[in-house]
Amino acid sequence: MENALENDIEQFIEQHKIPLVGILTQENQRNIYLSRRPICIVIYDLDFSFDYRERTQYWRNKILKVANNYKDKYTFAIADEEKLSSLLKEFGLEESGEDVNVGCYDLQGLKYRMEDNDEFTSESFEDFVNRLDKKKIKPYFKSQPLPKQSIINGIHILVGKNFDKIVKDNTKNVVVFFYAPWCGHCNEFKPTYSKLAERLAGQSNIILTQMDATLNDIPQGFDVTGFPTIYIVPTNNKPVKYDGNRDINDLVNFIEKNIGLKREL
Template identity: 30%
Template sequence: MRFSKKTLFAAGLATASSLVSAESSSDSQVLVLGTSNFTSAVEPEPLMLVEFYAPWCGHCKALAPEYDTASVELIKENIKLAKVDCTVEGDLCNQYDVKGYPTLKVFRSGSSVDYNGPRKSDGIISYMKKQALPSLSTLTPETLAEFKKKDKIVVVAYIKEGDKASTDLISKIAEANRDSYLFGVSHDEAAAKEAGVDVPSAVLYRTFDEPEVKLGKDFTEDALASFLKAETVPLIDEVGPENYMQYAESGLPLAYLFVQPDHKDKEAQVESLKSVAKVFKGKVNFVWVDAVKFANHAKALNIQGDSWPSFAIQDIENNLKYPLEDVSSDVPGKVSSFVAKYVAGDLKPSIKSEPVPKDQDGPVHVLVADAFDETAFDDSKDVLIEFYAPWCGHCKKLAPTYDTLGEKYSSHKDKVTIAKMDATANDVPPSAGFQITSFPTIKFKPAGSKDWIDFNGDRSLEGFVEFIALNGKHKVSVDIEPLNETETTEHKEAAAKPHHEEL
């Protein structure tokens, strides 16, 4: 299965939570659907959320009680939730292109789009309520007060009646962000005066930090976009599977404070960062993390020790990591100095690497991050690299073939390099120009080129040799011993089956 850079980390954060098994609530209002009743149940509904799941899936088990709780609340709003067991209804799940569990889809009168919201009950409820409303609600003096309290984040634009340009602008912004926030527009001048703004302007009403934040005088698309990006996240909040994507999609680097959850000074440590977060608001988002529950995420950010609190900045878009170990002696002071250097561009990212091998006696060149550029960008050679994980079943299955491939090209090492890199023990350096999102990933670069080619072909000896001869600058080919009849049959059967990647 393939994941984006953002969902990789979200999945990592979700791991601890997903291991908890929970039974469905007896009060659940979730409909059970299958081939026999799916169309008749879904098509008449103007809005419905459907979960496609597998009973053995840990993430599905973790979602179950949250989904049940949400169903009870949302049925009051005439919004139904349903589920489909993909181990029973395989054809139905294939029809809706379900490739992982759980997959959630929002249906409107039978047509579906992917659900991109949170997976906690309150988040599901909030998301689906937004889906039930128009992207922009026109407010009256009587409905304004209630609307401001409808969700955790509500944006109200105060616009003079007849100002079509400003109304069109807020409509465009509301439609683009309808899954995330509630938007309303008031044309009442008295309401604008009471809100303390001149028209046109906007006020963000929220349940954290300052409860009201005013946009100011610059009512433009860029100003509104920047306003939402900066003001819709708390100065510092706990991050977990239910809200990680909000940060990942903000476009800002994410700064983590890893704290020991039962430490007597935990609250003070978190609180001490609010002043720092305020200084860098709009440049870096700050969060705190349970260092015990998500210890593996700390390691993924190259925090090597287990002394808390510790700190790290993650450039999510480029998957760059900037760890700062033990900061217990002065959390705000050390973090403030560190973040200032990061914002100024004075920090180098941390690149995790295994030691450079003393020799390369094996059939395949063992590549590590510290020697990546030297090997990968050797302009004299065609370079094939497999990025693997030791626990990956597909990688283990490929290993004998890949070793044989290395042996076949051993007499052509001056022209072709067959290499592999453990992508769990080594970071792919920024110089590579790509990141790894599934295992195994196989990349090829012809001699003298700076561009990488994805290998998506047949993972057989023949497939690799044909690919290298076709795409390499040196056009090196090697002889392959013919396969026996049994092996040929097995190979054809395997090739006919779709590849199922895993992380």
């Protein structure tokens, strides 16, 4: 009984240690707010100075109405559009032109956004949260435009929009090279990767791909914490991460091991 009471108290403290609609900042976003998923963040011009605080509070009051109805399911916060412009970019809203923008993360970290054509009101925000709660909104994935030239030197160019179509093709074994343009090791590896593409050119069931991981969201199932990162996705669609050196023979052995075509490579 005492343990149950202690658990109830701990749960109560956890639920109430931040305001119903708190202010997300650069200092608290990682440790406090973004760890409390699912979360909806309303991003606009926050100014609590005497001349502008009424306008700031006007929008916050609209959010409070909705937050109170969904406080047991979601965390709600507001964020300044200038100080946290990175959040607008994260949700692809940096050029929306709207006074108020909304982005949400679910438990898995997938992103959802209130579209530009939805005028922000208490009613439209509640409708958005309601549809989100019922899983009627598709996740948003940051993506470059589809490439005009989809294959360069035997390597398929991936972006967020074509990732699943190419990588999850269960008739192909797909090698994925995640890189960053500023990564020196990635640039050093690219000639080796091109040679690997040449070496495997005769294997119709193996394709090599690459994706700029700074301009496209990394799909679930891929752990990319540094660059370059290499995966193979065999026909069973279960990604396998490469942890060897960047030698072409080691890469070939890695592919052989995971697709069972040693005699043909």
